[in-house]
Amino acid sequence: MSDGAPDFARNEGEFGSGEVPPEYETEETVEEYKTTTQRIVAVLKRDKLALAGAVIVVAFVLTALFAPYVAPHGPEEQFGFMQEPMSQSTGDFDGDGSMETVTHYLGTDDFGYDVLTRIVYGAQISLLVAFATVAFAFTAGTTLGVLAGFYGGWIDTVVMRGVDFIWAFPTIILGVGVIAVMGGLGWMNVVVAIGIAFVDDFARIIRGEVLSIREEEYITAAKAVGMGDGRIMFKEMLPNAVSPLIVQATLMVPFAILGEASLSFLGLGVKPTTPTWGLLIAGGRGFISQAWWISVMPGLAIMAVVLAFNTLGDGLRDAFDLSEGEVN
């Protein structure tokens, strides 16, 4: 071989080399792993609307938790009937012998209760029931979905048929039906009545996730080292599928609030000593021509908290890159 001749065997030259031409080079970046909490914080930093939603949600939760300190009056304290918003009452309300003047920022209702106070106390039941409902649907739906996705076969068929079946009922009708069977007195009954309608949403999502995770190498590895089915499902698979579930839970809370409000508006909800938002709206319905604020104010409270949850949920959904078809 002479010196000047090109050495084809070495595969040099413009296109012959093993190197990729720069314009075809793809940047390979492995996305840095972030925990779910880190990702949520990142969303809140970037998405101002979601942050606003989160702030309002937290404000409502704190209001509910500290209702006795936040509410201007006691839930059973009575004033003049149907006083307008921003009207004032004068009298000895704290029993110290001197007269004081208090302002009813949102007016008083047909029993003379302060509307703002009732809304603050109502937040306790409305939010508690909503969170419990989603927790129930989350637990039941996730368990069913994981089992269906992991085992497949007849378990999958039975679970997915059941899911189809739940879907055949409008939420409220399903809730009302469950109340008809169980009676609507305790708050657990209401939680189950509304929660059943959401089980299918969680089950569908987690089943899809499990189906795609099932073939991953680390699952094969876990099986190879003799890990039990239960441990694989709930220790290996579930943590890797948790983001869409969290997004779904955030998106379900507003529906649960609306569902609870509808049931109690119908008179089929929890029957507590201080009414829920739905009951407050129902209570003011007969007085819309004389005192619109009795119904409208608790309705605005529902709207504010649901709107806040929806903006937060939407922000999370975009951040976790889930399409609207996938979640909810």
Add this chain to the structure above:
Amino acid sequence: MWQYIAKRTGHAIFVMWMVATTVFVGLRSVPGGPVRAMLGQEATPQAVARLQADLGLDQPLHVQYVDWLGGMLTGDFGRSITSSEAVGTLIASAAPKTISIAAFGVVLGLAVAIPAGIIGATRRNEPADYTATIGAFVGISMPAFFIGILLAIVFGVHLGWFPVVGYTELSEGVVPWLKSIVLPGIAVGLPYAAGVTRMMRSSLIETLDEQYMRTAVAKGVSSRVQLYKHALQNAMIPVVTIAGIQLALVLGGSVTVEIVFGIQGLGRLLVNSILERNYPVTQMTILLVAGIFVFMNLLVDIAYTAIDPRIRYGGEQS
């Protein structure tokens, strides 16, 4: 295509049969049975036995089940316990009211949602888009009964344009009938419109980003209108699905909205029957509402054959 329609119809019938069976079993598994629940804990055993015989509840369960299913298929739905009227009569007087409200809500909802969604997608990040998006967001955040109350206060009490209470039969004239369902119809239609608008917007945006849309431009589809028409046919598929599923919102909403407007529809019938423990009425009303929902979604599935050629030519197996 016919095979697809037959399969969907079969599935709908199967779901309805399961719903019926669950309602049947559910109401019979009430602690102490429905009769105990109706008469109260202090009822004498004789009274319980008599009512049980009246309702046929002393028969073995499988006999009851066959009787009940047979009765439903032949149009014999049993009698109300409190008024001894035929359940069929009660439902026949209540259902048209609910269906009128729901139908008005759906027509109005679609008439608002589809243009709003298209405007939102085609004029992204312009004021019109923001208005549609914010409107839709507020719409999904309000319960239908609250919208109903707001409408009643503004258009009924203050402006006096529409009645606040009651329902006028269609036989008494089209205009009074329309006037009586406008406000409840809007109340159930707005949350529905909100959901459909959001889907319409995001689906159309997604379609406009597809490769074949770029191909269409490259091929020389010049006018924007033509381009949007091209995209719309594909974008409509998920919208139709959501429009069917969200009917649940309309049906559920009309149950509560009827109460706001004092209309004696299915919602009022259902709630009263539950409070009175009037089981024959409860079970038929639940079945009817679930049946309407399943039937409407069957129609939606069949509508796919018109908009999705993959199904029309038997390609889609799902």
